[in-house]
Amino acid sequence: MNIPGSGLAKGLAVTLKTMTRPVTTRQYPDEAPALPPRSRGVIALLEANCTVCMLCARECPDWCIYIDSHKETVETPGAARARQRNVLDRFDIDFSLCMYCGICVEVCPFDALYWSPEFEYAETDIRDLLHEKDRLGEWMPTVPAPPAHDPRGELSKEETTAEKKG
C-alpha cells in the first residue's frame, strides 16, 4: 500500500508549489475589492423619482422601509383645476433588518431605488443603520451603470425603454 509518509510528502509538495505562485490574498483595507455592478451592497434612493406609491414598503419581506408623506396642492397657471401631488417626508431603510433580497428595487415602477456595490457603512450602534432619505440619496452617485446583457438573451429593461423612445 502506501509508503509511510507519502501523504505528508504529497501535502508538502502542494505547499511548496503554492509558495512559488503569486499570492491570492487581497489586502482589503489598502486594496479595494473590484465588485461587479450587480453587487448588492446598499440601496440608493433617487428621491425625485419617488411618487410615494408604497409598493416597496408593502413588498418588503420584513417591512424595513418606512415612508411618510403628505399631499400638496399644485396650482399650474392655465390649468383648469389645481392638482394634488404626494410629497415625500420620510423614506428610511433600516439596514439592520434589511435582508438584501432586492425586491424593493425590483418592484419600484418609477426607478427610484437602485443597488450600489458600496458596503462600507458598518456602525458601532445598531440604530445608526437606519438610513434616512438624505443618506440614501448620498449613495446615488455610487450606483454603477448596469452591465450589458448576454447578446443571446433578451435586452435589458433600460435598453428596451431607450429603443421605444428612440
Place this chain on the structure above:
Amino acid sequence: MVRMTEMTVGVGSGADEFADMVLNIGPQHPSTHGVLRLKLTLDGERITACEPVIGYMHRGAEKLFEVRDYRQILMLANRHDWLSAFCSELGVALAVERLMGIEVPERAVWLRTALAELNRVLNHLMFLGSYPLEIGAITPMFYAFREREALQAVFEEASGGRIHYMFNRIGGLKEEVPSGWTGRAREAIDQVRRRMPDLDDLIRRNEIFMARTRGIGVLSPETAAAYGVSGPVARASGMDFDLRRDDPYLAYGELDVPVVTRTAGDCHARFECMLDQVYVSLDLAQRCLEKVDTLSGPVNVRLPKVVKAPEGHTYAWTENPLGVNGYYLVSRGEKTPWRLKLRTASYANVQALSTLLVGCLVPDMVSILGSMFFVVGDIDK
C-alpha cells in the same frame, strides 16, 4: 441490549457513583457548526447513547412561508440552508411552477442547471475545507476557500449576491446574465478544476486524516435507508440514489449524470464521495454552459401582477447538495401558500447520529459529526 435505568437525584447526592455520565456537546461547540446539541451518555470514553437535541435555531420558516407571497418565499427559502441557497430557491420555484403550469424557457432551464451545479460545488468545497479543519488539518480550508472565491465571483456577477443569490423567480431567473458571463464562468470552472488536485493531494490520502476517518462511524445502507438519509452521506454507504438521475428535473434528463458512490460507509467514504462529486459537478456545469451558449431567448416568463397558485397541491423534490429536499405545496388559490412543507436533507441526516454514535469513542465523535455534512439552519428551519 444495554440495561437502562432512569433516576432522579438531587445535587450533591453522589449520583456519579452509580449513574451514567451525561455529556452535553453543544449547543455552542465548534465542531457542530452552529447550534446543534448532542446529549451523550458515556461509559468511560465510550458513547452508550446519543440524543441530538435540535431546534436552537428554529426560525419558523414554514410558518413564515404561509404569510409571504411567492417572491418573498424565495428569499426565505434561500436562507434555511445557507450553503445551498440557489438549490433551495430552485425547489420552491419548481413547486410553484408545477402548480401554476408555467413552462420555463429553455435558456432559463439550462442556466438554472448550470448554477445549481456550481452551487453544489460551492457547498461541497465548504465541507471539504471545514471537515479536515475539525479534525486538525488547517491547510485544506485555505485551498477550498480559494476555489470558492473564484466561483462566488461568478455568482456575484450574475446575481449580485455571494451567498444569498435571490436569482430564481417563478418562471425562470431574475434577469439575463451579463454579456460574456458564460465565458468567464467557464474560465472559473477550468481554473477550479485545474487547482482541485492541490486540495485533493493535501488530504485524500493523508495518513493522519485516514487514521481519523477510515473505518470510523460506519453507516450501514439499512440504517441510512431507515432514517431517510440521502445525498453524499447515503451514497457513501452504497445507496445508489440520486434524483438528478432517478427523477430528473431541470435539464438533468438530457445530461448523463454519473452518480458517485462508495460502499465503505465510513467517514472517509463520505468525504471521498463529496470530493469526487465536485469533479462531476464541474463537468456538468461546463456542459450546461456550453448548451446555454447555443440557446437564445428569454430567461423568464411574464407573470401577472399578483402571482397566485391555483387551488391544489403538489410535491417537488430536488437533489440538493446535502441530500433530498422536498417541497409539499398546498394552495387554496391565494397569493400565499396555505401550507408549504419543507423536507430538508440535514434534518433527516442528523437523525442517524443517534444510532451511528453509539459504541464510538468521544474523540471519534468529532470525526463522525463533521462527516455527516449538515447545516444547522437546514435542520432547524
